[in-house]
Each structure stands twice: as C-alpha cells, then as structure tokens.
Amino acid sequence: MPNAVLTEEEKARIRYHLGYPQTDPVASIQLGVPRASQPAFLMEGQMNRIPDTVVALVRRVVANCDATDQRILECQERMAAESVGEIKMNGTEPDMLRKEYRYWVQRLADILGAPVNPFAAAFTAGASPLNVPVIH
Numbered sequence: 001m002p003n004a005v006l007t008e009e010e011k012a013r014i015r016y017h018l019g020y021p022q023t024d025p026v027a028s029i030q031l032g033v034p035r036a037s038q039p040a041f042l043m044e045g046q047m048n049r050i051p052d053t054v055v056a057l058v059r060r061v062v063a064n065c066d067a068t069d070q071r072i073l074e075c076q077e078r079m080a081a082e083s084v085g086e087i088k089m090n091g092t093e094p095d096m097l098r099k100e101y102r103y104w105v106q107r108l109a110d111i112l113g114a115p116v117n118p119f120a121a122a123f124t125a126g127a128s129p130l131n132v133p134v135i136h
C-alpha cells in the first residue's frame with residue numbers, strides 16, 4: 001500500500017496542532033547532534049507513513065482542528081460582553097471549545113499513531129490537561 005505525501009504546510013499544521021515546535025530543526029542541535037525528542041521523532045516519522053487510503057481522513061481531522069482553533073480565536077471577541085440586549089453570552093464557550101479542540105487533536109494523534117507533545121503548554125492551560133496514556 002503506497003504512502004501519501006503530505007505537503008510541508010500540511011506537516012506544519014499537524015505539528016502545530018500536536019503541540020510541536022515549528023522551528024528549523026537545524027536550530028535544535030545540542031552538542032552537534034539533533035536534539036529531537038522521542039515523541040517528535042515518532043511524529044515526524046508517522047507523517048511520512050500515512051497510507052493513501054487514510055490521507056483524506058487525516059486532512060479532514062486537521063481541518064476540524066483548524067476550524068475549532070479558529071472558533072476559539074473568534075470567541076475572544078465576544079468575551080468582552082456578558083450580554084447584548086436579550087442575548088446572554090455563554091461564559092463557558094471558551095472552555096467548551098478548548099475541550100472540543102483537545103478531542104480533535106487527540107483524534108489526529110490516534111490516527112497518526114503519534115503522541116501529542118507531552119511538554120506543550122497549550123494542553124495544560126484552561127480546562128483539564130490532555131492526558132497521554134502510557135502503554136506497557
């Protein structure tokens with residue numbers, strides 16, 4: 001079964017959603033050796049092993065991550081008001097969207113078989129942190 005080829009932009013979006021750095025890997029060298037963490041190394045490898053039959057699903061889940069991330073950004077504009085006329089704003093909307101975002105990010109991680117970056121601060125702020133189970 002041949003593997004799909006993701007564009008560099010698609011890979012960058014996957015790294016972003018899974019909480020991995022977007023910096024040039026050359027800048028991440030320690031003592032002359034690339035210092036990619038084990039989770040990052042696994043994630044990079046998995047992005048190159050997506051079967052053609054699954055790439056549409058990966059792209060759809062990444063699009064859901066993108067859309068939910070955008071809705072979180074748009075929600076910030078509404079947070080200044082508690083109500084507008086008779087319409088009362090949902091004060092839990094940001095947390096609800098973050099929870100939904102975590103769901104889609106975990107789906108992406110599950111499809112790829114790669115972990116969410118366990119050191120990403122984005123998944124420890126706000127609502128409950130994203131747990132990465134250890135498989136023995």
